[in-house]
């Protein structure tokens with residue numbers, strides 16, 4: 058459903074946390090328990106049409122129609138991979154688009170969501186970076202991705218939701234959109250919201266240290282960190298934010314996060330780039346950084362995209378790298394590449410970023426031609 062063009066903008070209920078929805082309902086002159094009823098329709102039953110919310114008083118429904126709307130991003134295209142991975146291109150502001158990917162695995166289903174239209178972090182091996190940055194997604198646009206996937210995928214025969222995990226590993230740097238990502242994650246973890254356990258909602262960051270410290274105080278989701286290199290010289294090249302927040306500072310924030318959150322560990326993502334960061338000495342350096350720490354390493358075989366100068370490491374190199382970590386007390390796994398036949402794999406999400414302003418870190422602002 059879409060908000061109709063009206064003189065007074067209606068509130069999109071998908072953008073409200075439980076506390077905000079309570080206040081909204083009370084502001085309408087209704088009893089607070091109405092908010093709970095609404096939450097059930099919105100998140101347990103994925104109903105967007107107020108007329109279908111049959112246990113709400115008719116007068117309340119009419120009133121809701123005047124002031125509120127349940128509006129989700131519109132699906133432009135759906136692609137389904139041979140391995141069952143599903144990618145939606147969702148329309149934003151008419152010409153823009155973001156991508157959301159669902160990855161089915163035995164016993165769980167992971168939804169990879171976007172937090173921005175494009176990205177400004179400029180990691181050299183990521184195709185989203187080539188798109189530049191347009192804007193942050195709103196809370197409703199972030200929550201809307203989970204809502205849509207739940208509506209499309211529904212429930213397992215046993216009654217569990219098909220979507221069991223959410224990872225902020227689609228387009229964008231979630232901690233650069235802190236203001237909207239945190240309430241969105243809260244709605245996902247709320248037992249009256251999507252009711253996903255806190256270990257199953259993961260924010261992945263390229264390393265915005267001040268926001269990581271804030272996150273440790275203010276939420277309780279899982280954290281993944283895109284490390285990709287075991288020393289600053291190399292990480293400066295691959296993940297430019299490292300020039301501002303180098304590895305030592307980044308790791309301090311990680312251990313603080315584990316302490317504050319009473320979390321089990323941090324997941325460190327490490328993209329495997331042939332001849333760049335995949336040598337045995339890199340693995341040994343990584344061991345020095347992570348040994349004895351609450352850390353898990355997730356090795357990601359590089360997913361190529363047109364125009365990239367990088368090549369994926371050989372399976373043998375990845376295996377050797379993983380063994381060095383494992384043999385030296387650092388838990389490491391290799392992420393299976395999923396959905397690459399539909400360009401849905403890590404770092405292949407490009408969406409449609411028109412009208413962008415490309416902010417290059419560490420250098421000047423470059424604006425890119427506006428496309429019609």
Ligand code: SAH
Pocket residue numbers: 178180182183184225226227228229230231261262263281282283326327328357358359360361403404405
């Ligand atoms: N901005 C966030 C989340 C988005 S990317 C972050 O940096 O963590 C999710 C993961 O995919 C990150 O670890 C990212 O570095 C990785 N990635 C990006 N491009 C990739 C590529 N081409 N191949 C494999 N992994 C990639």
